[in-house]
Amino acid sequence: xxxxxxxxxxxxxxxFGLIGVFIILQMLRIQNSPEAEEFxxxxxGYKGWMQTVYPARGELYDRNGHLLAGNQIVYEVGITLExxxxxxxIAETLSAIIGIDYAELYQAITEAPxxxxxxxxxEYVYTADAEILQQMKTEMEEAMVDxxxxxxxxxxxxFREHLARSYPExxxxxxxxxxxxxxxxxxxxIEEKYNDLLAGSSxxxxxxxxxxxxxxxxxxxxxxxxxxxxDRDLQVATEDILDQALYxxxxxxxxxIVMDPRNGEIIAxxxxxxxxxxxxxxxxxxxxxxxxxxxxxNLPYEPGSVFKILTMAAALDSGTVEPDTTYIxxxxxQVGGAIIxxxxxxxxxxxxxxxxxxHSLNVCLAWIAVEMGPQTFYQYMTDFGIGRATGIDLGGEAxxxxxxxxxxxxxxxxxxxxxxxxxxxxxxxxIMMATSAIANGGTMVTPHVLYGMVRNGEQYNxxxxxxxxxxxxxxxxxxxxxxxNSLAYEESLxxxxxxxxxxxxxxxxxxxxxxxxxxxxxxxSFIGWGPVDDPQxxxxxxLEEPSASIWASYTAAPVFSQVAETTTLLLNIPPDQVRHxxxxx
Amino acid sequence: MSLFKRTYQQAPWRxxxxxxxxxxxxxxxxxxxGALYLSVTSQAAILGREIQTLEYRIGVNKQTNANLNTxxxxxxxxxxxxxRSREMGFxxxxxxxxxxxxxxxxxxxxxxxxxxxxxxxxEASTIPSVYSESLFDWFSNRLRSGR
Numbered sequence: 001x002x003x004x005x006x007x008x009x010x011x012x013x014x015x016f017g018l019i020g021v022f023i024i025l026q027m028l029r030i031q032n033s034p035e036a037e038e039f040x041x042x043x044x045g046y047k048g049w050m051q052t053v054y055p056a057r058g059e060l061y062d063r064n065g066h067l068l069a070g071n072q073i074v075y076e077v078g079i080t081l082e083x084x085x086x087x088x089x090i091a092e093t094l095s096a097i098i099g100i101d102y103a104e105l106y107q108a109i110t111e112a113p114x115x116x117x118x119x120x121x122x123e124y125v126y127t128a129d130a131e132i133l134q135q136m137k138t139e140m141e142e143a144m145v146d147x148x149x150x151x152x153x154x155x156x157x158x159f160r161e162h163l164a165r166s167y168p169e170x171x172x173x174x175x176x177x178x179x180x181x182x183x184x185x186x187x188x189x190i191e192e193k194y195n196d197l198l199a200g201s202s203x204x205x206x207x208x209x210x211x212x213x214x215x216x217x218x219x220x221x222x223x224x225x226x227x228x229x230x231d232r233d234l235q236v237a238t239e240d241i242l243d244q245a246l247y248x249x250x251x252x253x254x255x256x257i258v259m260d261p262r263n264g265e266i267i268a269x270x271x272x273x274x275x276x277x278x279x280x281x282x283x284x285x286x287x288x289x290x291x292x293x294x295x296x297x298n299l300p301y302e303p304g305s306v307f308k309i310l311t312m313a314a315a316l317d318s319g320t321v322e323p324d325t326t327y328i329x330x331x332x333x334q335v336g337g338a339i340i341x342x343x344x345x346x347x348x349x350x351x352x353x354x355x356x357x358x359h360s361l362n363v364c365l366a367w368i369a370v371e372m373g374p375q376t377f378y379q380y381m382t383d384f385g386i387g388r389a390t391g392i393d394l395g396g397e398a399x400x401x402x403x404x405x406x407x408x409x410x411x412x413x414x415x416x417x418x419x420x421x422x423x424x425x426x427x428x429x430x431i432m433m434a435t436s437a438i439a440n441g442g443t444m445v446t447p448h449v450l451y452g453m454v455r456n457g458e459q460y461n462x463x464x465x466x467x468x469x470x471x472x473x474x475x476x477x478x479x480x481x482x483x484x485n486s487l488a489y490e491e492s493l494x495x496x497x498x499x500x501x502x503x504x505x506x507x508x509x510x511x512x513x514x515x516x517x518x519x520x521x522x523x524x525s526f527i528g529w530g531p532v533d534d535p536q537x538x539x540x541x542x543l544e545e546p547s548a549s550i551w552a553s554y555t556a557a558p559v560f561s562q563v564a565e566t567t568t569l570l571l572n573i574p575p576d577q578v579r580h581x582x583x584x585x
Numbered sequence: 586m587s588l589f590k591r592t593y594q595q596a597p598w599r600x601x602x603x604x605x606x607x608x609x610x611x612x613x614x615x616x617x618x619g620a621l622y623l624s625v626t627s628q629a630a631i632l633g634r635e636i637q638t639l640e641y642r643i644g645v646n647k648q649t650n651a652n653l654n655t656x657x658x659x660x661x662x663x664x665x666x667x668x669r670s671r672e673m674g675f676x677x678x679x680x681x682x683x684x685x686x687x688x689x690x691x692x693x694x695x696x697x698x699x700x701x702x703x704x705x706x707x708e709a710s711t712i713p714s715v716y717s718e719s720l721f722d723w724f725s726n727r728l729r730s731g732r
Contacts, residue, residue, distance in 0.1 A: 056651055065697035067658035071651040127652075163648055168658035211633025212626070217640070222647075227697060236663045451696050459700035497680070565680050572693065574685040585687055 048208040055200030056163050058223030060177060060190060062232040063267075063451055069177055069191070069277075072166040075130035075159045078120040081112055083156035090154055093136060098122055098129050124164055124182055134159060167277040173235050175271040175294040176228070176449060178395060179280040187280075188293045190226065190449060192395030197453070198223045225454040229265035234258060237566045238268040241559060246272060249555045250547030251524075255295045255428050256559070258567055261436045261529055261538040263464040264445035266392075267571070271295045290396060295542070297392055300400040300425035303542075304508025304552075305343075305360045306527045307421025310434055311369055312357060313479050314380030317471040320372045323353050323478050333363045333370075336412025340366045343507065358486035360505065362420045369419035377415060378404045381424075383470035384434035385444065390467070392429055392447045400426040421508060422517075428525075428540045433467060435527055438480055439502070439535040441473040484532045494528055494557040496565045498575030503528020503560065505552040510545070521545040524552035526560040531576050537567045622720055 030036060060069035077098070079090060091106040100121060109119050125133075137154035144151055165180040178189030186195035200223035208216055242256050258268040271294050273286050291298040315321045331347030333340045342348065342362050348355070356364035369377050381387070387402030402424050403410040417423040429447055437444040444467040452461040483502035487495060494503050506525035509517035524546050529538035541556040541563065549555050567573070574582065659665065670676075718726070 056647065059651075059654075061697065061699065063696040064694070065699065066661070066663075067654065070655035070658055072655045073648055073652040161648065163651055166655045168655055168662045170662075170664075172663060211630045211637060214633040214636045225699065227699060229696075232663060454699045457700055459698055569678065569680060569683060578685045582685070582687055 046209060048206055048210070048213075050204055051207050052204050053220045054162075054184075055203075055220050056222040057165060057180065057184070058198040058200070058225045060198075061225070061227045062173075062230045062235070063228065063265075064231065064233075065227075066232040067168055068173060068228065068230070068232065070166050070168060071163040073127055073161050074123075074164040075125045075127065075161050076120065076123045077125045077130065077133065078118055078158045078160070079109055079156045080118055080158055081109060081116060081156065084109060085153040085155040086150060088150075089140070089152045090157060093133065093154060094121060097132055098125055118158075130159055130161075133157065169232065170278055171274045171276045172232065172239065173230055173269075174274045174277050175296070176230060176235075176266075176269050176394065177277065178293075179275065179277045179283075181280065186395075188290075188395050190228065190394065193393050194224075194226060194450070198226065200224070221456060226450060227452045227454070227459075228449050229260075229267060229451045230269070230449065231267045231570065234567060234570045235268040235270070237570065238563055239270040239274070241562050241566065242270045242272060245541075245543060245555070245559045245562075248548065249524075249543060249559075251543040251555070252545045253292075253295065254544060255540070255542040256563055257296050257428055257432055257540045258563065259432055259436070259447055259538045259540075261439035261445065261535050264433075264436065264447045264467075265451065266447055266449050267537070267567075269294070269296050269449075291398060293396065294394065295428070296540075297390075297394050297397045297427055297429045300398045300427050301523055301542070301544075302422050302424065302508045302511065303426050303428075303431055303525055304421040304506035304523060305362075306431055306435075306504050306506030306525045307424065307426075308357060308360065308365050308419070308506075309438060309479070309483065309504050309527070310381065310384050310386070311365050311377070311419045312353065312482070313384075313438055313471050313475060314377060315368045315372055316353075316478055317475040318372055318376050318380070320376070321353055321368055323482055326350055326352050327356065327364050327367060329356075329361055329363050331363065333366050333416070335366055335370060335416035336414070338413040338416070340413075340416045354482045354486050354489075357482055357504065358490050360420075360507075365419040366416035369415050374405050374415050377419070378402070380470060381418070383468060384437065385430060385467060386424065386426055386434060390427075390429050390433045390447055393450050397429070398427050400424070400430055402426075421506060428542050431525075431527060432538060432540050434470075435529075436538060437468075437470050438476045438483075439529040439538055440476070442471045442476040443469045480532055480535075483528075487528075490553075492557055493553065494526060494560045494564075496530075496561055496568065498577065499530050499564070499568060499573075500532045500576055501528050501530035501564060502532050503557075505557055507550065507552040520550075522550040522552075524550075524556040526552055526556035528560050528564065530564060531573070531579065533576070534579075536573055537564070537571065539563050539567065625720055625723060 030039075056071055059067060059071070062068055077094070084090065087106055087110050090109065091100075091102045094100045094105060095102040098121075105121065112119060133154070137157055140152050140154055144153065164182070167177070167179075176189050178187055178191035180186050180191050184199060186192045186198065191198065200221060203218070203220050205218055205220065206216075208214070238256050238258060242254050245251065246254055253272045254270075255272075256268070256270045257266065259266050273292075275283060275286055275293070287293055316323070328350050329342070329348040331342060331345065340362055343360060348359055348361055351359065351361065351364060355361075356368075381402055382404075387400055389397045389399045391397075402418075403414055414423050433444055433447055446465040446467045448462065448465070450462050452459050454460075480502045483504055484500055487501060487503055492503070492505075494505075495501060504527060506523075506527070508523040508525065510521055510523055512518050522545065524541075524543045526541045527539070529535045539560055541559045543552075543555050543559065546555040568575075573579075
């Protein structure tokens with residue numbers, strides 16, 4: 001009986017076995033079919049997606065924690081084409097709110113290629129405008145009535161928020177900060193110099209859809225936040241003084257730098273003209289060339305008599321002269337076949353070295369340079385960093401030019417003219433760095449704007465960098481005394497009551513494109529520091545072509561005085577007498 | 586041996602019951618492990634989704650914070666503060682109006698420090714082990730903690 005019916009079991013087993021084999025064969029067929037790759041691609045799409053992450057750009061703070069450059073939310077406004085219900089309304093509204101050309105937009109969204117699904121209208125729409133658009137879109141959706149065609153509708157309009165650069169102080173410190181374009185790249189100043197550090201690195205990351213793999217999503221750090229050495233309040237005051245000086249003295253443009261000569265920290269750096277950083281696209285209308293963006297570092301010029309400080313420092317340090325060395329000024333000296341004269345074309349008679357600086361005698365300084373000899377003179381100038389960039393951390397620094405013996409365009413007379421700052425081109429920051437050696441006991445400091453950086457919750461402060469010791473501390477002290485005395489003796493307009501300051505004017509002739517010097521315009525400069533016994537600030541003033549007076553002693557010197565007084569107030573530097581009393585308590 | 590054979594011949598269902606019983610015990614154990622694993626996996630999946638949501642919110646909050654920080658800076662900008670000060674009747678002190686005095690314990694203002702002493706960013710980015718441990722790790726931890 002059992003054997004009689006066993007064929008049923010065998011048949012069923014064979015049937016199900018065949019089904020199993022068929023399923024396996026079908027699986028193999030599907031896995032190797034032409035559609036298999038499509039299936040795999042689709043599957044991979046469900047597993048996750050690639051995403052480009054743009055870290056927020058690092059912020060910029062001044063030394064007291066005031067935000068100078070931050071980030072604000074803006075919106076990318078675009079249109080999903082298949083969702084458009086009324087192209088006319090969209091084009092008309094966007095034209096009215098964000099100034100998009102109506103015809104251009106209407107054509108772009110009504111005659112878009114078939115494979116286009118999204119049209120980006122504007123990547124940087126401010127929050128206020130975006131909110132208006134969002135509100136209008138909602139109101140139109142609510143007012144829709146069924147059955148009526150071509151009703152006003154902003155359906156299809158999409159908003160995506162993201163961060164963009166913002167400058168809360170607008171034009172303050174613009175020449176130091178630089179700016180960031182909509183492409184996210186920094187130009188000029190800090191924004192250019194530290195672009196890679198600030199921007200962070202955009203990263204393509206894989207986002208797994210599987211929540212169990214959430215730990216595989218990498219954390220992309222934001223850009224590094226930078227703290228600058230700039231003091232916002234002093235920067236504002238310096239810019240105000242500079243703007244007023246341009247008005248008072250009829251100067252074309254100007255520059256003022258305030259630096260701590262002990263460590264090279266730039267506390268304020270003003271330059272005209274300045275760009276409103278929130279409207280950086282006006283750059284072309286304001287500047288004729290890139291070097292004008294920050295004249296303090298980017299624009300070399302013949303500095304004139306402020307250079308005499310370096311000549312005198314070299315002469316004292318090399319033993320060519322001593323502070324009491326006398327020189328009988330006859331009003332002219334012949335060097336390399338050319339006659340060198342004083343600024344007033346007068347003879348000043350017997351002078352010691354302080355007198356030569358006090359009266360800014362070209363003849364005396366030319367004599368000193370000749371006595372020193374070209375080899376010694378140019379070696380010292382090279383040691384002072386003349387003719388090469390200081391390395392300040394701002395974009396676009398210029399090197400200037402120091403012609404030395406052996407150069408095809410160097411002539412013997414250059415030794416004399418260079419000694420009083422003509423025939424040599426430097427930037428204001430180069431003169432500051434070189435002169436910091438006199439204020440800082442013989443050691444030059446590298447000027448810098450970066451105080452520290454904040455990354456991953458840690459703050460890293462930038463250490464002071466020396467830039468060499470071109471002169472001895474004794475020479476530095478002697479020269480500081482000479483310069484302080486010369487200001488006091490001549491009752492300079494640069495003086496600030498209560499403070500003993502050292503400094504030097506510079507009235508420089510301006511070379512024309514024809515090779516000779518202009519006769520009616522000058523560059524007025526002044527460099528000074530104080531308090532002399534404990535220098536805490538060094539100030540450089542450069543006024544271009546002031547019309548009120550061609551002499552720096554009447555233009556740049558009083559500007560220096562204003563900046564110095566403001567600096568002492570804002571940096572809490574008490575008058576010398578008070579400071580000495582406080583020190584003894 | 587003969588007793589075993591006899592017993593089997595008399596009641597073969599006893600050994601069958603033992604076999605079936607053993608099979609069922611195995612099945613129940615496997616089901617329990619499967620259910621446990623399913624429960625843990627589903628919880629991990631839910632928490633993973635929560636992490637994804639929280640990370641999205643962190644991103645949004647960072648954007649909002651950056652925006653608010655900038656708005657605050659605009660309100661405290663030099664121009665704004667100067668204008669408000671002027672409206673309140675203040676003006677900049679001159680050198681002759683400034684008096685210096687000794688304040689014991691006062692130290693001159695130092696440049697700002699924007700970072701805390703702890704590495705908070707690193708801690709925040711560390712995912713707790715509960716989201717990454719295996720079933721075995723979880724079970725071991727449970728045993729160790731006595732729960």
